Amino acid sequence: xxxxxxxxxxxxxxxxxxxxxxxxxxxxxxxxxxxxxxxxxxxxxxxxxxxxxxxxxxxxxxxxxxxxxxxxxxxxxxxxxxxxxxxxxxxxxxxxxxxxxxxxxxxxxxxxxxxxxxxxxxxxxxxxxxxxxxxxxxxxxxxxxxxxxxxxxxxxxxxxxxxxxxxxxxxxxxxxxxxxxxxxxxxxxxxxxxxxxxxx
Numbered sequence: 470x471x472x473x474x475x476x477x478x479x480x481x482x483x484x485x486x487x488x489x490x491x492x493x494x495x496x497x498x499x500x501x502x503x504x505x506x507x508x509x510x511x512x513x514x515x516x517x518x519x520x521x522x523x524x525x526x527x528x529x530x531x532x533x534x535x536x537x538x539x540x541x542x543x544x545x546x547x548x549x550x551x552x553x554x555x556x557x558x559x560x561x562x563x564x565x566x567x568x569x570x571x572x573x574x575x576x577x578x579x580x581x582x583x584x585x586x587x588x589x590x591x592x593x594x595x596x597x598x599x600x601x602x603x604x605x606x607x608x609x610x611x612x613x614x615x616x617x618x619x620x621x622x623x624x625x626x627x628x629x630x631x632x633x634x635x636x637x638x639x640x641x642x643x644x645x646x647x648x649x650x651x652x653x654x655x656x657x658x659x660x661x662x663x664x665x666x667x668x669x
Contacts (some may be wrong), residue, residue: 485575515666516554518542518582518591525562526580529569536574544582548589549666552640560636564593564631564656571654572597589665596653609634633658640664 480654524546550557568578572595579594600608604615612627637644641661648654 483620490558503587513552514554516550516552516557517621518550518557519546521554522565522580522582522618525558525565528562529565529578532569536569536576538569538574538576538578538618540574540578540580542580544580544665545584547667548582548584548667549668550589551664551666552662553557556636556639558657563590563592563633564658567629567656568593568595568597568654571595584662584665584667588662591658591660592655594653594655599650600646600648600654601650601654605648608646609644624648 470604522542526540531539532541542648565578565580572578574658577596577601579592581590581592581594583590600615604613607613607631611631613630634644637658639666645657646654647657
């Protein structure tokens with residue numbers, strides 16, 4: 470390999486590592502803030518969830534790119550959520566982007582925001598690579614990786630689901646995970662009614 474070409478390759482690798490370290494530091498700082506379970510009413514607002522998801526979807530389609538995923542949304546426009554918008558955006562984007570990263574080209578991703586008599590739900594379902602049942606209880610641990618090589622190649626920090634868990638805790642909510650290896654996954658965020666507003 471010519472010296473000039475080798476130099477360019479090394480610089481690209483250094484840039485990638487620098488970006489990865491920067492993302493890791495940002496995620497660690499966010500996680501540190503989220504571990505304070507107290508959520509001040511001063512900074513909470515009524516979040517237009519459908520508008521928020523629409524913005525995230527635009528980013529997800531760019532991330533999907535040539536992979537050409539089919540992304541289907543079923544969103545209740547009247548359903549609002551009370552909380553910290555930045556934190557909720559981080560939660561939703563982590564789950565949506567993970568679905569894009571771990572669903573093969575041409576795969577299907579389904580996003581829902583709806584309510585029942587008991588709870589309000591945000592769910593992301595895909596027909597991607599899936600997760601073996603033995604890994605599911607540990608998914609929200611810091612730096613836990615189901616497939617280390619694949620996670621690193623996707624550019625993740627290993628903190629996305631840990632962040633998601635703490636955002637949910639701060640919003641009185643919980644996470645359910647359903648998955649089957651080779652058949653896909655469904656991540657479901659369950660919000661209590663006290664966090665939900667219906668606007669006509």
